[in-house]
Amino acid sequence: QIQLVQSGPELKKPGESVKISCKASGYTFTDYAMHWVKQAPGKGLKWMGWINTYTGKPTYADDFKGRFVFSLEASASTANLQISNLKNEDTATYFCARPNYYVMDAWGQGASVTVSS
Amino acid sequence: IQLTQSPSLLSASVGDRVTLSCKGSQNINNYLAWYQQKLGEAPKLLIYNTNSLQTGIPSRFSGSGSGTDYTLTISSLQPEDVATYFCYQYNNGWTFGGGTKLELK
Numbered sequence: 001q002i003q004l005v006q007s008g009p010e011l012k013k014p015g016e017s018v019k020i021s022c023k024a025s026g027y028t029f030t031d032y033a034m035h036w037v038k039q040a041p042g043k044g045l046k047w048m049g050w051i052n053t054y055t056g057k058p059t060y061a062d063d064f065k066g067r068f069v070f071s072l073e074a075s076a077s078t079a080n081l082q083i084s085n086l087k088n089e090d091t092a093t094y095f096c097a098r099p100n101y102y103v104m105d106a107w108g109q110g111a112s113v114t115v116s117s
Numbered sequence: 118i119q120l121t122q123s124p125s126l127l128s129a130s131v132g133d134r135v136t137l138s139c140k141g142s143q144n145i146n147n148y149l150a151w152y153q154q155k156l157g158e159a160p161k162l163l164i165y166n167t168n169s170l171q172t173g174i175p176s177r178f179s180g181s182g183s184g185t186d187y188t189l190t191i192s193s194l195q196p197e198d199v200a201t202y203f204c205y206q207y208n209n210g211w212t213f214g215g216g217t218k219l220e221l222k
Binding site: 035037044045046047050061095097102103104105107108109110 | 148150152154159160161162165166171203205207210211212213214215216
């Protein structure tokens with residue numbers, strides 16, 4: 001069955017960087033894009049952008065241009081999200097999600113990032 | 118496209134018919150989905166393309182709407198339906214609504 005397994009929780013200081021991974025299984029990785037979604041504590045879902053897993057081209061939502069980088073390890077069926085120069089407001093759970101005809105139908109379990117001095 | 122969900126909090130009893138609303142700032146052309154998120158879990162897809170039920174989702178869930186106005190209906194509320202529900206448009210980019218938290222009265 002389709003599974004997206006994300007890396008574990010991270011505790012970081014402001015200014016540091018973090019890399020979150022999302023390993024896919026149960027389907028051909030390069031046949032589907034990968035989206036990223038942010039959920040701050042007690043808040044709603046915010047679409048961050050997506051990466052074309054065939055070409056590697058990323059597309060970022062306006063609020064996530066600059067410090068956020070989507071990348072791939074296609075040979076390992078893994079998508080990554082790196083956030084640099086972490087700020088307190090980056091504290092959130094980050095989900096990867098696979099779209100099927102633009103609708104995200106499979107989600108990772110979420111990766112928690114806490115930014116605190 | 119901005120999505121506004123109402124109400125933000127809804128209290129209902131087991132067996133009630135529940136209606137959740139999602140309004141877009143522009144025409145969504147039926148490219149509207151609904152997700153259910155329980156505490157501590159990832160969102161789960163319930164409905165896509167306004168009214169198509171995702172495989173494995175109980176038939177008490179249904180969706181309707183057109184243009185800018187869309188609705189998720191639960192025909193008979195069950196205890197396991199306590200969750201936050203998000204609408205999501207994919208007509209022009211990708212946007213989530215702010216969510217409706219559904220609790221038992």
